[in-house]
Amino acid sequence: MFYHHHVLVRSLRSCICVLLGSLTIIVQAVAAEHADNPALSDKLEMLDVFNLEYVSDPQISPDGRQVVYVRHFSDVMTDKQHGNLWLVDFDGERHRPLTTGNFSDSSPSWSHDGEKIIFRSNRSGKSQLHLLWLDSRESMQLTNTAHSPGAFAWSHDDTRIAFSMFVPQKSKPVIKMPGKPEGAKWNAPPIYIDDMNYRGDGVGYLPQGHQQLFVLPVTGGTPRQLTSADFHHNAPVWSHDDEALLFSANHREDSDYHPLNSEIHRLDIATGELTTLTDRNGPDAAPAPSPNGSQIAYLGFDDQYKGYQNLRLYLMQADGSNSQLLSEDFERAINGIQWDGRGRGLYFQYTDNGHDYIGYIDLNGNTREVTGGLGGLSLGRPYNASTFSVSENGRYAYTLGDASHPADLGVGVNGDDRRLTRLNDDLFDHKELGQVEEIRFQSSHDDLDLQGWIIKPPGFDAEKQYPLVLEIHGGPFASYGNVFSTELQLFAAAGYVTFYMNPRGSAGYGETFGNYIDKNYPSEDYDDLMSGVDAVIEQGYIDTDQLFVTGGSGGGVLTSWIIGKTDRFAAAVVAKPVINWMSWLLTADLPAFAANYWFNELPWENPQVYFERSPLSLVGNVNTPTMLLTGEQDHRTPIPESEQYYTALKLRKVDAALVRIPGASHGIANRPSNLIAKVAAIVSWFDRYREENND
Numbered sequence: 001m002f003y004h005h006h007v008l009v010r011s012l013r014s015c016i017c018v019l020l021g022s023l024t025i026i027v028q029a030v031a032a033e034h035a036d037n038p039a040l041s042d043k044l045e046m047l048d049v050f051n052l053e054y055v056s057d058p059q060i061s062p063d064g065r066q067v068v069y070v071r072h073f074s075d076v077m078t079d080k081q082h083g084n085l086w087l088v089d090f091d092g093e094r095h096r097p098l099t100t101g102n103f104s105d106s107s108p109s110w111s112h113d114g115e116k117i118i119f120r121s122n123r124s125g126k127s128q129l130h131l132l133w134l135d136s137r138e139s140m141q142l143t144n145t146a147h148s149p150g151a152f153a154w155s156h157d158d159t160r161i162a163f164s165m166f167v168p169q170k171s172k173p174v175i176k177m178p179g180k181p182e183g184a185k186w187n188a189p190p191i192y193i194d195d196m197n198y199r200g201d202g203v204g205y206l207p208q209g210h211q212q213l214f215v216l217p218v219t220g221g222t223p224r225q226l227t228s229a230d231f232h233h234n235a236p237v238w239s240h241d242d243e244a245l246l247f248s249a250n251h252r253e254d255s256d257y258h259p260l261n262s263e264i265h266r267l268d269i270a271t272g273e274l275t276t277l278t279d280r281n282g283p284d285a286a287p288a289p290s291p292n293g294s295q296i297a298y299l300g301f302d303d304q305y306k307g308y309q310n311l312r313l314y315l316m317q318a319d320g321s322n323s324q325l326l327s328e329d330f331e332r333a334i335n336g337i338q339w340d341g342r343g344r345g346l347y348f349q350y351t352d353n354g355h356d357y358i359g360y361i362d363l364n365g366n367t368r369e370v371t372g373g374l375g376g377l378s379l380g381r382p383y384n385a386s387t388f389s390v391s392e393n394g395r396y397a398y399t400l401g402d403a404s405h406p407a408d409l410g411v412g413v414n415g416d417d418r419r420l421t422r423l424n425d426d427l428f429d430h431k432e433l434g435q436v437e438e439i440r441f442q443s444s445h446d447d448l449d450l451q452g453w454i455i456k457p458p459g460f461d462a463e464k465q466y467p468l469v470l471e472i473h474g475g476p477f478a479s480y481g482n483v484f485s486t487e488l489q490l491f492a493a494a495g496y497v498t499f500y501m502n503p504r505g506s507a508g509y510g511e512t513f514g515n516y517i518d519k520n521y522p523s524e525d526y527d528d529l530m531s532g533v534d535a536v537i538e539q540g541y542i543d544t545d546q547l548f549v550t551g552g553s554g555g556g557v558l559t560s561w562i563i564g565k566t567d568r569f570a571a572a573v574v575a576k577p578v579i580n581w582m583s584w585l586l587t588a589d590l591p592a593f594a595a596n597y598w599f600n601e602l603p604w605e606n607p608q609v610y611f612e613r614s615p616l617s618l619v620g621n622v623n624t625p626t627m628l629l630t631g632e633q634d635h636r637t638p639i640p641e642s643e644q645y646y647t648a649l650k651l652r653k654v655d656a657a658l659v660r661i662p663g664a665s666h667g668i669a670n671r672p673s674n675l676i677a678k679v680a681a682i683v684s685w686f687d688r689y690r691e692e693n694n695d
Helices: 013-021 023-034 046-051 486-493 511-517 525-537 554-563 581-585 591-597 607-612 615-621 639-651 672-688
Strands: 054-060 066-075 080-089 106-110 116-121 128-133 139-141 149-154 160-168 209-217 233-238 244-249 263-268 274-276 284-289 295-300 312-317 335-339 345-352 355-362 367-374 388-390 396-402 405-413 416-419 436-442 449-455 466-472 497-502 542-552 571-575 626-631 656-661
Touching: 046 066, 046 672, 054 106, 054 388, 054 396, 066 106, 066 405, 106 149, 116 149, 128 149, 149 233, 160 233, 209 233, 209 244, 233 284, 244 284, 263 284, 284 335, 295 335, 335 388, 345 388, 367 396, 367 405, 436 525, 449 486, 449 525, 466 486, 466 525, 466 554, 486 497, 486 672, 497 525, 525 542, 525 554, 542 554, 554 571, 554 615, 571 672, 581 591, 581 607, 581 639, 607 615, 615 639, 626 639, 626 672, 639 656, 656 672
Parallel strands: 054 405, 466 497, 466 542, 542 571, 571 626, 626 656
Antiparallel strands: 054 066, 066 080, 106 116, 116 128, 128 139, 149 160, 160 209, 233 244, 244 263, 263 274, 284 295, 295 312, 335 345, 345 355, 355 367, 388 396, 396 405, 405 416, 436 449, 449 497
8 A cells, every 4th residue: 555645354274275266266155154143253254344334524514513424334245335425413313314225425515505415426327426405305416427526616605516527638549550351350459658657556547638627507517627738637626706716736747757746726717817826846735715715725845755744734825925834843744624614723634643633723833632533444454544524613523433443423522522323333232353452662673662553352361372463554654543453353353463553654653753764665664563573472472483474565565574584474475565666666556756755766777776675685585484465456566566476485485375356456455355355365374374273
């Protein structure tokens, strides 16, 4: 899960060969294992993945009286995830659905008068915008476009919406083929590519074209296209007087080579006049006009081309003048800025020491914590992920989550918070989860203070000895936290103590901490991870002969790095890794970003640096039985990275296996069965090398 700054079991001992051959058979085997009486188990089971629900997109009404949110659920028969809109009063009363059915409804947005909601839905077969009247519950499809609308916003007078949408760009064929004889069956014509960024994870090869801006009357009709330049235009918002749109875009001719160098622009709707309001080397994004329209808040930073750079909060006049850094004294990345109703400050979201918070900053730069306990949007692994919204009178709604449950709905005002939903109590009331506890320790490298979490198996007995799984997060500039993780809870249910932590480079501890691995990854983060394992062993209940290690993306990098430096682990699962930095940079979907922020030189200018930081350089040391696991459609860490390592291990006669997840991109769990398959593969491999299973 490589992203920048900011950027989702029981053993199958007899099925390891099946795992390597067929994802479908894995899922069928799991289902058969539980088919007789699945309700009798008091532990979390793999099929429970389909039973989990969670809240996202909580949007509080302008007057603070109601909250609309998305309630997510899965369909075990179609292997799909869905979501419907639900509405509840701020006091928890009148809780009921606004939409129903096996559809993906998302992104609800209140009109300023609080009488209507626009949302995105695929109920017409394609993701389109829909309008719902709250008084009558009537709804209509608002757009019917060839491509799905992107980010959208209400005008202040509630008569129009602005949105972004992809517009294809046709180009004349460069390769001229002769005409084929009538009736001849030739192959499809060749595909000509000349863009730097020609494919993306989760979408595959990219069509030619760009995100453009549109406006549309709320009464429906034909969207009017406002932009046409050959650049992507993102997330429009309306000016205070509804006469212009504010948005972020990188209009530089070298934008492909400097992908973060965006600016805030103002587009006059009547005249089409474009005014660029910011001008610096670095990203400027998320414009938010003040309630009276005199100022614009936005996020960005002065780009130093470091691996980790905090998003900071800036304030300028509406015409772009007098820009000032408002959050200079705040040492965490800021996201999700929203003005208070009186224009005296802004609410924002931040991560600190593995926890998510809502904060508030006044116009003098003074900050305070509003509330904590946000989380729960990453069902698979315990990443910090959450959202919130604030009403004009200071009431707020947020995704409430901790290690005991996925996101529920929380509301509050002035720190007086309430939990309004308990979506998974029907499951967790008869399931014993692994208990999670925080642990603090120091790195053996330099005594750096570090933070991690231990998940103990259900029925844990401190007098017994347990196998340990070290699970490592990706990013690497991301963070784990005290939040629910289906994957790690399934490890616990399978009898493993699971340990996860935030080594140096992780987000939420400040820029100095994050940049310990700037142009230096992997490095001393290895020492951090080993120090964490030693700290857990010191608890006295770990069998040191049964240590296991796994991680995905950046965690896959570190897993393969670890087994190249030590033989202390009985087995490893390296998920969606980078094995060779040179081949990865030239085949992944973010080459310019990687070249600018992760290395000082291009691969051919100093290949030795790339090789020395590559796990492939240590493969000659590996003796640990290792499984490689990657989605077949992964363009972030393409599957040839895994195949290189697998082949190298086989040539060295190290016990190795390769698991390919059909149809999966970098976020493997795009379908519930994929998450099950991932966990089943990992636990099966570890179970194969557990001493108690080999007696």
